[in-house]
Amino acid sequence: MSALTLKLTAALESRDRKGILFKIPPPSSLANNGNTLNFTLNEYLSLSKSPELRRLFLDRLQTAPALFGSGGSRVAVNWDAHAALETRLARFFNAPTALLAGSGYDANVAFFRHVPQRGDIILHDEYIHASIYDGMRSAHVRRVSFTHNDFEAFLRALRKLAEEDHGVMKGTTSVFLAVESVYSMDGSIAPLNLMVKALEEVLPKGNGHLVVDEAHATGIYGLQGRGIVSMFGIENKCLARLHTFGKALSCSGAVLLTTPLVREYLVNHGRALFFTTAPTHTTVISIDCAFSILESDTGTQLATRLIQNCTYLIESLLVSLADISRDVICLPPHFYRPLSKNVETIPTTTLPTAIIPLLTPHAFELAEHLANSGIKAFAVVFPVVPKDKARVRATVNADKTREDIDRLVSVVVEWAKAMDTPSPKDKAISCVGPARARL
Ligand SMILES: Cc1ncc(COP(=O)(O)O)c(C=O)c1O
Structure with missing residues (x-):
């Protein structure tokens, strides 16, 4: 057996x-989905069908004049359809400019790897997405994290930087605050208005x-x-926003909304965005059509139905x-606050969310029990989430019925x-922590 085979096998074992x-x-x-109820899909608005x-x-x-391929990188080709979609998205999201990306992953890696300059600081929520971590890891920056969605912890960390770092104090070192508006594992919503202030x-x-x-907010809120960000009316307070198309929009790809300067900088330095083929014509058309649905009554109705489903599931649970x-199963603390439709009151209330984490040290057992009952929901354990935060993550879609939710x-x-x-x-076994491997 080769050394490589041995090492790869050992790592997997x-x-x-x-x-x-x-x-x-x-x-x-x-x-033919049979009778299986799927609560794993991120396509919140059920647009795929x-x-x-x-x-x-x-x-x-x-x-369409062309359907397949795109012919090359965006620095080599800029078809009408691609340029028109960027113009549309910049206008829709009330942003100075828009830059299409093949995926949200690529966009985050490019932004966080290249835009913060040597010696700058990225202050981030501990639960930010892996793509942001991957970008930051290869940047020449200092990284400072704060407890998930804890505004006081964020403020303490920010003040500490301002008091102790000379460059920050003088304004020569930039501090990038990296957050998600809706967190992918907890469904929690960042108090962006307080953070901006x-x-x-x-x-x-x-x-x-x-x-x-905004990967998990796109198509749902505002x-x-x-x-x-739009719901808070703080578009002009963001250096950059990411909207992805693979979730509520049932497409693929993403858009970075940012200033003309940052866009141009990324066009020149954002390797993950430009050493890759631009989204195909078909992809661009599908995204454009999905945005037409968002802007139509159908989009509003689907988002309303989704929020009603989320509210119904959360209240039922x-x-x-x-x-x-709560040692057996519970929801994260923010679910126990009153549900509200008013984003201004975050963090004292919570918005209904399509991401429902069922926290339990027996995540694999629960996922298996659900599967045996014809319901699909993922067990998520360390290292994707902290060791004491194992869970079954259920996601809600617009096309679920009350009966589906009651069954779950x-x-x-x-x-x-x-x-x-x-x-x-x-009981002695169940209290010791995360369940056995059943993936
Ligand atoms: C918060 C967040 N950001 C970025 C991404 C990456 O987006 P994409 O799937 O378009 O690569 C995801 C997807 O999992 C996500 O959940």
């Missing part, structure tokens, strides 16, 4: 022993820069799905799990009740 060996699931059919989007897209394909107050020389990843020990809740509750009264032997 180690992951397996820790219970974190990923496997691509077996193929499943969209056409939308008849309106299908019609619009097929019509557009009939008259604090950045301006603590760094009055203008060297604080807000960068917001007028016609413009996101949380809170009631049904009220008598169950009743299976979760049935399992939780059984776990809440374990035999003394089971």
Whole structure:
């Protein structure tokens, strides 16, 4: 056996022993979904099966001058369709400029690797997405994290930087605040309005820069799905915003909304954006059509239905799990605040979210119990989430019915009740921490 084979095998076996060996699931059919209820899909608005989007897209394909490929990198080709989509997105999101990317991952890597300059500081929520971590890791910056969505912790960290770092104090060192508007694992919403205010107050020389990843807010929150930044009305306070198309929009790719200077800088330095082929014509058409749906009554109706489904699921879970020990299963703390539609009151309330984390040290057992009952939801464990935050992550879609949601809740509750009264032997096992590997 070669040294490489030995090393790769050992690495995979180690992951397996820790219970974190990923496997691509077996193929499943969209056409014949049987009776399986899928709560793993990030396509929040259920657009992949939308008849309106299908019609619009097929019509557009009939008259499009080209469908396949794109011919090269954006620095080599700039087709009308690509340029027109960027213009449309900049206008829609009320941003100075827009830059298309093949994926949100590429856009985050490019931005965080290249835009912060040597010696600058990235102040970030501890739960920011892996793509931001990957970008930051290869940047020549200092990284400072704060406890997830804890405004006081953020403020303390920011003040400490302003007091202790000479460059920050003088305004010569930039501080980039990296946050998600809706966090992908917890469904928590960042108090962006408070953060912006604090950045301006603590760094009055203008060297604080807000960068917001709106991947899980796009298409859902704000007028016609413009996101949380738009909901707060702080578009002009962001150095950059990322909207991805692979989630609510059921497409792929992303757009970075930023200033003309940063856009031009990324065109020259953002390797992950330009040593790659530009999105294909078909991809651009699909994104354009999905935005037409967002701007139509259908988009508003789907977003409304999604929020109603989220509210219904959260309220059902809170009631049904009220008598169950939180050692067995619970929701993250912010779910226990009143639900509100008013973003201004965050963080004292919470917005209904499509990401429902069922925190339990027995995540694999719960996912398996759900699967045995015909319900699909992922177990998520360390290192994707902290060791004591194992969970089953359920995502809600617009096309789910009340009956679908009732079914999920009743299976979760049935399992939780059984776990809440374990035999003394089971109890001893269940308290020691994350469950065994079952991925
Ligand atoms: C918060 C966040 N940012 C960025 C990305 C990456 O986006 P994409 O799937 O377009 O690469 C994701 C996707 O998982 C995400 O959840």
